[in-house]
Amino acid sequence: MAFDHRAGAAAANPYAPLMGRTFVTLEETGPITVLDAKRAATVDAWVRRLIPGDATWPSAGDVDTVAYIDAVVRKAPTLRPVLLGGIDAVDRAAHSRGSEFSALAHDEQTAILREIEGGGAPEAFSMVLELAYEAYYRAPAVQQVVKARTGFDVTNTVVGKPMKPFPVDRLETISTRPDRFRSVSA
Amino acid sequence: MTDTQTDTVDVLVIGAGAAGAAVVWSLARRGLNVLCLEQGDWIPQEEIPKNHADWEVRGRHYWNPSPGKRRGPADYPVTNLGENPVDVYMYSAVGGSAVGYGGHFWRFQPSDFKAKTIDDFGVDWPIEYEDLIPYYELNEKMIGMSGASGDPVTPGRPTVPLPPMPIGRQGDRWIDGFDKLGWYWWAQAQALLSEDYKGRPACVNRGFCAFGCPSGALALPSNTYWPEALAAGARLRTKARVREVTVNEKGEATGALYYDESGLLREVKASVVVISGNGVGTPRLLLMSKSNRFPGGLANSSGQVGKNFMPHVQTMVIGHFDEPTDADHGAWGGTVSSRHFYETNRDNDYVRGFTMVAMRGYSPLNTALATAPWGDGHHDALEHHLNHEATVWVCGDDAPEEHNRIELDEVNVDDFGLPGVNTYYTLSENSKRLGADGVRRATELNYAAGADSVRTTGFDSILGWHLLGTARMGADPGNSVVNADNRAHDVPNLYIVDGSSFSTGGAVNPTHTIQALALRAADKIWEARRG
Numbered sequence: 001m002a003f004d005h006r007a008g009a010a011a012a013n014p015y016a017p018l019m020g021r022t023f024v025t026l027e028e029t030g031p032i033t034v035l036d037a038k039r040a041a042t043v044d045a046w047v048r049r050l051i052p053g054d055a056t057w058p059s060a061g062d063v064d065t066v067a068y069i070d071a072v073v074r075k076a077p078t079l080r081p082v083l084l085g086g087i088d089a090v091d092r093a094a095h096s097r098g099s100e101f102s103a104l105a106h107d108e109q110t111a112i113l114r115e116i117e118g119g120g121a122p123e124a125f126s127m128v129l130e131l132a133y134e135a136y137y138r139a140p141a142v143q144q145v146v147k148a149r150t151g152f153d154v155t156n157t158v159v160g161k162p163m164k165p166f167p168v169d170r171l172e173t174i175s176t177r178p179d180r181f182r183s184v185s186a
Numbered sequence: 187m188t189d190t191q192t193d194t195v196d197v198l199v200i201g202a203g204a205a206g207a208a209v210v211w212s213l214a215r216r217g218l219n220v221l222c223l224e225q226g227d228w229i230p231q232e233e234i235p236k237n238h239a240d241w242e243v244r245g246r247h248y249w250n251p252s253p254g255k256r257r258g259p260a261d262y263p264v265t266n267l268g269e270n271p272v273d274v275y276m277y278s279a280v281g282g283s284a285v286g287y288g289g290h291f292w293r294f295q296p297s298d299f300k301a302k303t304i305d306d307f308g309v310d311w312p313i314e315y316e317d318l319i320p321y322y323e324l325n326e327k328m329i330g331m332s333g334a335s336g337d338p339v340t341p342g343r344p345t346v347p348l349p350p351m352p353i354g355r356q357g358d359r360w361i362d363g364f365d366k367l368g369w370y371w372w373a374q375a376q377a378l379l380s381e382d383y384k385g386r387p388a389c390v391n392r393g394f395c396a397f398g399c400p401s402g403a404l405a406l407p408s409n410t411y412w413p414e415a416l417a418a419g420a421r422l423r424t425k426a427r428v429r430e431v432t433v434n435e436k437g438e439a440t441g442a443l444y445y446d447e448s449g450l451l452r453e454v455k456a457s458v459v460v461i462s463g464n465g466v467g468t469p470r471l472l473l474m475s476k477s478n479r480f481p482g483g484l485a486n487s488s489g490q491v492g493k494n495f496m497p498h499v500q501t502m503v504i505g506h507f508d509e510p511t512d513a514d515h516g517a518w519g520g521t522v523s524s525r526h527f528y529e530t531n532r533d534n535d536y537v538r539g540f541t542m543v544a545m546r547g548y549s550p551l552n553t554a555l556a557t558a559p560w561g562d563g564h565h566d567a568l569e570h571h572l573n574h575e576a577t578v579w580v581c582g583d584d585a586p587e588e589h590n591r592i593e594l595d596e597v598n599v600d601d602f603g604l605p606g607v608n609t610y611y612t613l614s615e616n617s618k619r620l621g622a623d624g625v626r627r628a629t630e631l632n633y634a635a636g637a638d639s640v641r642t643t644g645f646d647s648i649l650g651w652h653l654l655g656t657a658r659m660g661a662d663p664g665n666s667v668v669n670a671d672n673r674a675h676d677v678p679n680l681y682i683v684d685g686s687s688f689s690t691g692g693a694v695n696p697t698h699t700i701q702a703l704a705l706r707a708a709d710k711i712w713e714a715r716r717g
Contacts, residue, residue, distance in 0.1 A: 020256035023247035026240065050560040057565045110561060129560055137551040138240035146550050149565075152514045152573040154239050157549070160390030161515040163352035166373055166380075170361050171334055180338045180370055182297040182529045184304060184314075 086124020198456035203282015206462035207407035212708030214420035226278035234398035251275035263606030288519035292694035321702035329405035333375035357521030360544035363635030374520030465653025499582030503628035505637030513547025540582035580624035
């Protein structure tokens with residue numbers, strides 16, 4: 001079923017081999033302890049470009065995405081250099097435009113992230129993207145919008161929902177057909 | 187360090203999954219002293235992802251089906267190689283890989299056992315469909331299989347213990363599509379309870395069954411065979427990592443050496459040893475069990491251990507529907523399914539065939555990862571796809587080929603220094619043509635059912651739920667590992683009972699056949715003991 005695959009990923013995700021050891025519950029996603037305030041601000045602006053908000057949908061920065069990413073790398077220290085390297089690459093690109101990343105216009109932020117994704121720091125980009133998607137779609141506030149906008153109610157997947165019985169009358173057209181297996185008798 | 191205390195049992199079973207549980211159940215009820223060693227553990231209720239609203243994230247992390255990503259304490263490294271690497275999915279736990287299955291429950295077809303004779307494809311099994319009928323019937327009652335009686339595809343059109351699972355509006359659409367095309371279809375047989383059964387409650391349609399079933403409506407070894415086996419006196423030792431099967435100078439299996447949770451090396455002596463580690467774990471253990479008597483690995487005089495890896499030709503063909511697909515409820519494993527293209531059609535450019543299972547839609551995170559790009563278009567893409575898609579799973583027969591194989595990886599080792607595994611898989615030309623036709627037919631079905639567009643996950647990486655063929659059954663000791671009784675040709679008291687013993691893989695989910703073979707093998711073990 002391949003539930004864990006991202007389509008179109010430009011680079012391998014360095015956190016893939018650490019997935020099993022980096023689960024963080026909503027309750028564990030607490031204060032930011034790995035990222036300093038400046039880097040946290042960059043990541044916040046970064047994830048707001050990945051999943052922007054609008055009148056209906058919150059942005060990834062409006063939920064606990066930055067804290068979640070911080071908590072994951074807290075559990076997997078070997079990922080810290082990847083993440084920090086990616087943040088620094090984003091910041092350098094922003095500084096070359098004479099600004100902090102978080103202060104740039106959205107289209108400039110997007111242009112920088114395209115560069116990072118395409119070659120500047122593709123592994124860091126892939127990691128931040130997948131963690132941002134995870135944090136976003138597990139957020140209760142987002143799950144409410146998902147229900148309102150698509151009809152997909154996550155609550156049903158946890159508690160169930162009654163369904164009408166199988167329409168056995170529809171089997172009649174098939175059950176009246178001859179046997180449909182291949183004889184292997186000599 | 188070796189513990190001085192050694193267990194001595196009648197039968198040692200290695201692996202507490204679908205096959206091991208059935209073997210233990212069958213033999214313990216006859217009064218034999220049976221011990222099972224399982225490198226994983228029981229799964230606590232709290233850890234079942236579907237108990238939590240964030241189950242999708244849990245499913246990507248500690249519940250990830252890929253051991254190379256999950257890397258739990260009981261896992262060993264698995265690296266997937268070849269032109270079409272198999273994304274090997276398996277769990278080390280009481281219940282084995284069934285803890286993450288969807289519950290499709292099929293019988294093989296009679297032709298599956300004779301593919302060489304009738305289609306010059308692979309090899310014949312040394313047994314026939316009729317040999318498994320009583321064991322299929324027993325297994326269906328043990329697990330509480332749901333489905334529709336009278337399937338024209340199954341010889342004798344047998345009765346199914348429980349009625350079919352609900353299929354909802356999307357299931358109706360799939361039936362519309364099949365009927366429009368004039369293709370055969372039938373209610374999907376499933377290891378799911380459509381009614382309360384033997385103390386287990388009926389399914390309440392949470393869906394996405396591979397993320398764990400909180401109620402036990404999904405039949406697992408842990409809620410079917412194991413409770414009865416333990417009540418009958420069988421013992422199950424978890425977190426027991428087997429290092430090797432031991433042998434004596436006569437070439438008989440004498441038991442096994444294993445590491446317990448603390449790292450202590452322990453020994454079990456047994457009159458009969460059964461390996462039930464499935465298509466990756468079993469060849470790994472056989473190849474790890476080298477000795478002066480068996481320098482190429484245990485039971486490997488044929489050189490076939492680890493060869494003929496068959497994961498099936500699998501892909502998803504996903505339709506987009508204008509109306510909602512009700513993807514948030516209903517058994518994920520299937521609504522209705524079809525073996526219309528199962529048998530060889532001489533007009534095709536390939537032999538053998540495939541199954542199509544008309545399933546449900548995907549969940550939010552998965553849909554976002556697969557279809558919603560980052561940036562301004564993200565929400566529009568998600569709203570377009572989520573709850574408006576449903577998938578047809580294509581599963582095709584792939585021939586046993588020696589170059590598709592499992593080998594030990596001495597570089598990437600587990601926490602105890604035991605080897606990991608490299609898998610190698612490349613689709614044959616027949617498989618490529620068969621797979622292309624499967625996608626074509628599933629696309630037709632999608633449009634006939636009302637889809638307005640279709641996407642597919644392709645074959646670059648093969649879905650790796652079915653791990654078959656790596657210690658295959660055969661009449662000839664020169665090209666097979668076990669005989670028709672699942673007994674190793676080379677080792678008279680060693681049985682290999684799991685998906686690795688499949689001679690060919692058919693084109694359906696294998697768990698039912700694995701358990702039927704296990705129940706039959708248990709009878710053979712019993713008969714052999716009685717002389």
